Amino acid sequence: MTTYHELDPVEAKIAARDVSVFYGDQQALDRVSIDIGTEYVTAFIGPSGCGKSTLLRTFNRMNDTIANARVEGEVRLDGVDIYRSDLDVVQLRARVGMVFQKPNPFPKSIYENVAYGPRIHGLAVNRTELDAIVERSLRRAGLWDEVKDRLSDSGTALSGGQQQRLCIARAIAVDPEVILMDEPCSALDPIATARIEELIGELKGRYAIVIVTHSMQQAARVSQRTAFFHLGRMVEYGKTSDIFTNPREERTKDYITGRYG
Amino acid sequence: MTERASTDAGAADGDRAARRLKARYAAERRFRALGLAAIACSVAALLFLLVTMIGNGMSGFRRTELRVPVDFARAGLRVEPARLGAIDALPALRQAGLSQVLGQAAAASLGPDGAAELDPDAWREVARAIIADPGLLQRRVVLSLPASDNLAAAQRGDGQRRLRPLATRLAAQGKLVRAWDPGFLTRADSTHAQSVGIWGALKGSLLTMAVTMALAFPIGVLAAVYLEEYAPRNRWTDLIEVSISNLAAVPSIIFGLLGLALFVGLFPSWRSAPLIGGMTLALMTMPVIVISARAAIGAVPPSARDAALAIGASRIQVVFHHVLPLAMPGIMTGTIIGMARALGETAPLLMIGMRAFVATPPAGLTAPASVLPVQIFLWSDEIDRGFVERTSATIIVLLLFLLAMNGLAIHLRNRFEKRL
Structure with a gap:
């Protein structure tokens, strides 16, 4: 059974239709359709192996890097199918940024980490502009005050939470429209997690944010829309408040009450 | 009574535990001693080599x-x-x-x-x-x-x-x-032990190594990058992989025959030249570089690739901005090992005619030349006692050369690692 909800008044930023993903013979995602809006933070929840990360990775075609992965169905970004053969993946990924589970700053300086994206996409014509982009991105990621005096230090020398915020700064430096976050807090301590969640709240509205999380509390705290996945299918999708207080599906209820997962 | 029995059993247990602990400590100590003995053996071998070489060779200077x-x-x-x-x-x-x-x-x-x-x-x-x-x-x-x-x-x-x-x-x-005799380092080969020098062979070695490096490094690294980052995994790439591994194990004299048939056949007038020698040694060194570069590239964590891809880097940007810098220490190590092997190689160069008597240092890449190991081989054939000393002195120079190369490798590797 596939449920999918048209978002009420807003145009969908990302519209997935009947998306199935196969890893070799293994089907990881089964005909999922979902609309992602710009105004919201959308959370994907569900037990391990339910396909939520797989769906997230179809939005910027990171599944392309897995040798035997195959995607069926259609994913549209602003109405344009991103699996069209003439679509440039590099440009797509500049529009759809991604933050990973484990903080993965480049083993370069903090400055270089943020400046790398703008540089390869030619977003700055000179050093002054690049400096401005780096500062703006680090400010938005709430990291500027902590690192402004040591921009030439290695990004890998920061603490885990700082590294993750550096990765967020790196993602927003290329001015994306969508930011995908794949369990961004699972490797962080509670204080760093709180900091990231706060940051997600600040970034909301400016970017369409999709976050995959294992923590239902986190989904409840940061998101306005929640999709629940189970065994490769999307079971339920709706307002976060509805999902957590008044789920329509029995399986959703069982999961959020901790019956399994 | 039952209480008594249980304390006895407890004591016996404690006894057994103490014995096991003792045996474990003994095993631990034995292993450490064996390790130390192994280190001592290799140090002794090294010392023996150095002492005899220096003892015999210093008079060669x-x-x-x-x-x-x-x-x-x-x-x-x-x-x-x-x-x-x-x-x-x-x-x-x-x-x-x-x-x-x-x-x-x-x-x-x-x-x-x-x-x-x-x-x-x-x-x-x-x-x-x-x-x-x-x-x-x-x-x-x-x-x-x-x-x-x-x-x-x-x-x-x-x-x-x-x-x-x-x-x-x-x-x-x-x-x-x-x-x-400081002139020993500036003269070339001669028929008289008192007036020989190794600059000819040394310069020949340098030129040959330059050619080998210029060919084997880029070809080897590019092949490794293609195989690791671009090539699909199928029967053909498996075949290529096996062939490269085999190539690395082929006896060097076979490469000499290949060089003789191919390069000397193509450019007969460049027989004995560092260019031909370098090309032949490049054939031999390239598989070593490919194998070590592939291992180093494969060891780059996928998260580094993901990070670059997710921000919109193209494949080639991922390779040159992220993968290669991270893999460079490993590639360097493999390259230097391959080059050191090529530097000490004699057999393939004998095959392509680099055993000629060359009384003047080579003027360029296409001039006839000799190389250090071949020079050692040639002089070790001489009967005169003077040549025995000269041979040992040349070995010392060759070893110093190798030492300098390895030192450079470690230095470069540390610098690359520090930059990350």
Whole structure:
């Protein structure tokens, strides 16, 4: 059974239709359709192996890097199918940024980490502009005050939470429209997690944010829309408040009450 | 009663535990001792090598010289100064009678029997000194000239018996001495142990290594990058992988035959040239570089690739901005190991004719040359005792060369790692 909800008044930023993903013979995602809006933070929840990360990775075609992965169905970004053969993946990924589970700053300086994206996409014509982009991105990621005096230090020398915020700064430096976050807090301590969640709240509205999380509390705290996945299918999708207080599906209820997962 | 029994059992348990603990500690100690013994063995082998090499080889940096006073101002050697700058300065000096001047000076100082034991090639050294400093022709100087190999042997107390009294006499007069021979590092091969040098072979080695590096490194790294980052995993790439691994294990002499058939066949006039030698050694070094580079590239964490891809880097940007810098320490290590092996390689170079007697340092990549290991091989065939010492000295130079290369490798690796 596939449920999918048209978002009420807003145009969908990302519209997935009947998306199935196969890893070799293994089907990881089964005909999922979902609309992602710009105004919201959308959370994907569900037990391990339910396909939520797989769906997230179809939005910027990171599944392309897995040798035997195959995607069926259609994913549209602003109405344009991103699996069209003439679509440039590099440009797509500049529009759809991604933050990973484990903080993965480049083993370069903090400055270089943020400046790398703008540089390869030619977003700055000179050093002054690049400096401005780096500062703006680090400010938005709430990291500027902590690192402004040591921009030439290695990004890998920061603490885990700082590294993750550096990765967020790196993602927003290329001015994306969508930011995908794949369990961004699972490797962080509670204080760093709180900091990231706060940051997600600040970034909301400016970017369409999709976050995959294992923590239902986190989904409840940061998101306005929640999709629940189970065994490769999307079971339920709706307002976060509805999902957590008044789920329509029995399986959703069982999961959020901790019956399994 | 039951209580008593249980405490007994407890004591027995404790006993067993103590014994097990003791056995574990003993095993631990044995293992440490074995490890230490292994280290001691390798250190002893290294020390033995170094001590014997230095012991035998240091005398190879000396030679037997005759001290001959020559008054060039009175000898009347006439050469136009302009000709000394020309390429044919050596033959010009010979024509002007340099050997005769030296012979007369030697006869005057050492007596006719002593003059006869001057190295026949001695005039070349003097000629080079004159070319370097034409003012010499106006001065009176004491020249240190190489003695003949026979006289050198007589001075050591072996060789022809008839020369020994002469050696003793000249030595007593201070005219026959064993002296440091810095020229050993600047001359080329010769038929006489007293006037040989290794600059020819050293320069040949340097040129050959340059060619090998210039070919094997880019080809090897590009092949590794393609195989790791671009090539699909299928039967063909498996086949290529197996072939490359096999290539790395092929005996080097086979590469020599390949070089002979292919490169010497294509460019017959460049036989014995560093260019051909370098190309042949590149064939041999490339698989080593491919294998180590693939391992290093494969060890780059996928998260680094993901990070770059997710921000919109193209494949080639991912490779050159992220993967290669991270893999570089490993690639460098593999390359230096491959180059060190190529530097010490003799067999394939013998096949392509780099065993020729080359009395002048190679002028360029296409000039005939020798290399250090082949030079060692050639000299070790000589009967004269002088060559035995020279061989050991050359081995020391080769080992220093290798040591410098490995040191450079470690230095570069540390610098690359620090930058990350």
